[in-house]
Amino acid sequence: MRYKLLTVDDSKTVRIIVRKAFKGFDCEILEAGNGVEGLAVASKEMPDLILLDVTMPVMDGVEMLTKLKSDPALKGIPVMMLTAEGGRDHVLKIAKIGVRDYLVKPFKEEVLIEKAGRIIDLKPLSEAPAKAKSIFDPADILIVEDKPAIIQQIQEGLKHTPWKVHGVATQGEAIDFCSRTPPDLILVSLSLPDESAFTLFRLVRTNVKTKYTPVFALVVKTETTQQQQAQTLGFNAIVTKPIDLGELETKMAKAMNLDTSQRYYALEGDTLVMRLPENCAPAVLAEAADYMKPKFAQAVDAGQNKVVIDIHQLKSLHMGVIKLLFQAMQTCRDLAMQFVLVGSAQIITECKGFEDTRGWTFFESIEEAKANLSKSPAPQLASTT
Amino acid sequence: MPAIQEITDKLIRDNIQRAVHDVFKTMLGHQPDFVSASVQLAGVHTPAMPAAAENSHPSVVGTVGFLGDVNGLIYLYFDVAFARLATSQLLSMSDAELDDAGDEVVNDAIGELTNMTVGSFKNGLCDAGYPCKLTIPSILRGSNFCVEPISSAVRHTFYFNCAGHRVVTDILMKIGD
Incomplete structure (x- = not known):
């Protein structure tokens, strides 16, 4: 409104x-x-x-x-x-x-x-409201943590992203930072003294510039009372220590409402390439699955009917990945798209070990896959039930 | 209505210094420094207006009055360069934008700064027991002009330096009923 x-x-x-x-x-x-x-x-x-x-x-x-x-x-x-x-x-x-x-x-x-x-419930106006921010756009992340090693660990873990990770040690510094540059996301440690993490959360929520900024709580896994308190207060997410940086990145991207589809889907020439990353945690698979139908439909709408499913970066095959791949193949069939698979030697070997994936045919590189796309027969579609 | 004599010089000095400080610091981000003051008592004629020496170059002067238990007028003198600087800072306008906008925008901005300064001064008087209301602002432009008070008025003139410019507040207050 x-x-x-x-x-x-x-x-x-x-x-x-x-x-x-x-x-x-x-x-x-x-x-x-x-x-x-x-x-x-x-x-x-x-x-x-x-x-x-x-x-x-x-x-x-x-x-x-x-x-x-x-x-x-x-x-x-x-x-x-x-x-x-x-x-x-x-x-x-x-x-x-x-x-x-x-x-x-x-x-x-x-x-x-x-x-x-x-x-009135003032909402900050996005500078570019028509265009959704993507994972390739810069963002300011504020970490409020009195342990420099944790800040350093997060900065190191997110250095491959275009995000700028700022670290401050106290509630006061965080407030000063927010008044100068309202961040895109705040991660605050619940172990700050005098429960100042909760005070900071309240201040952030009462400031019109930051009232809609996602705020994550950072807490030791076993500190369940603090986690409950943070959930009750309305923190957007709880991140537990030790930190799973891959999961943190996914959660942050989601909270900042970033378009992460380019992480998994890219139009390269006349071909849609679907890529799965090295580690396919449940959150990653869910994200890739969410974008699948719209991205495939978008390619068909643009007149492209070739798909390369690239899993060569994948470390190991598991049921979650197999289900997602079956889903992708079924979508291709529903939309009459041709598809081929690209995988590493290890993945190909692992596929041989599963009844449902034994018959899949892989290429070793995207170039090879693209060149053979129209000639290659589609892999067998087996039941996942 | 209380006689003007009841309002002490200190009350006037403290209020105008606070008002100028608050308005210039808050709205322009500049800290004004008080330089000096002069008082001209009612019926005592001095040959030159206290601010006349500051007025030999083109000036923009804002005026706002206050009416009530105490009545008076305050003139706020800006040299043209400072009036332009203050306007551009107040409205975040570049010099070119200011040139396009013309004098009307500068006049309005100086009128508003005067309104805020006199408002702040007047609120101090109200809180000290002299309720009064503001009039709407007006602007004088020119050089080498002087404002003479009527014989029943007391004049307090205060000089400030701000961002390398001289700012003068000329307070004329009417005595008695």
């Missing part, structure tokens, strides 16, 4: 500052130069929040507020005063008419955003 915010101020400067302050959020800014215009815009547009000045020509803010609150159709619109009129008695008098908040000029844009964020 896109919120409408009405700024009523005779100063164009203030209206520009308000527009500038909310530029990074998914909301529409409406403007009026005095109370009369403000009431007219409010009636027509029914804004979700009104920012109202007091001293204005034609009709001042107090009169507009009084009229607004006496109109049954408009009285429910929350109003925040944004004015240089800040004497105690004046504020009390206006507060009695009915305002949700009162911000006295001069003001910092961050304070305005924070106060508005308490009234």
